[in-house]
Amino acid sequence: MEINADFSSFVATDSNLLPWVPSPMAGVDRRMLDRIGDEVARATTIVRYAAGSKFSAHTHGGGEEFLVLDGTFSDEHGDYGPGMYVRNPVGSSHSPFTRAGCTIFVKLWQMREDDQEFVRIDTRAQDARWEEGAAEGISVLPLFDAEDEHVYLTRYGAGAAQPPFEMPGGGEFLVLEGAVESDGVRHETGSWLRFPKGARATFTAPEMALVWTKTGHLAGL
Known part of the structure; x- marks a missing residue:
């Protein structure tokens, strides 16, 4: 299959x-x-x-x-x-x-x-170690990090915009809460996105959003 x-x-x-x-x-x-x-x-x-x-x-x-x-x-x-x-x-x-x-x-x-x-x-614990993200209104919670695999949650405040970023090893995203927009397309809760290696993406959040994020792991495919 x-x-x-x-x-x-x-x-x-x-x-x-x-x-x-x-x-x-x-x-x-x-x-x-x-x-x-x-x-x-x-x-x-x-x-x-x-x-x-x-x-x-x-x-x-x-x-x-x-x-x-x-x-x-x-x-x-x-x-x-x-x-x-x-x-x-x-x-x-x-x-x-x-x-x-x-x-x-x-x-x-x-x-x-x-x-x-x-x-x-x-990830819902009060002492979860959230860090500042790449732009105002964005924070990240690291889950796993290796040379070729980076897993984290990304939390977006309403109106937050992720600067364009490169994904030499590809990327994968699951919208857990709220909605995000990528290249002008809106992705609601439950949306799953997979970008190939070498892709470039931008994300904005028209409302508060939470996204499971994984990058780097598709480099060998």
């Missing part, structure tokens, strides 16, 4: 309009943003767990990265509420489940083999 598998092209998708596709596990459905492979795949997906659903124990041969969008996602290592950012490195394993239901944004098989860092960050 291939979905948005041409990483040399720009993609913008309103995930709210995508169909929910059943997974092999009852109560677990997916909205597929990009994918190369079948059930074992390099994939970027929004996954919805119904109350009381679970996924069988499995090992992440290519690593797993996810952000909890709503509800509480759980495994034998803990409970992860809305706003939790998690990285489970290559070779890690778990048995995920949810009691009341949840939705997560997840990326699979996209980590380097030597990436062995577990990450757990509550």
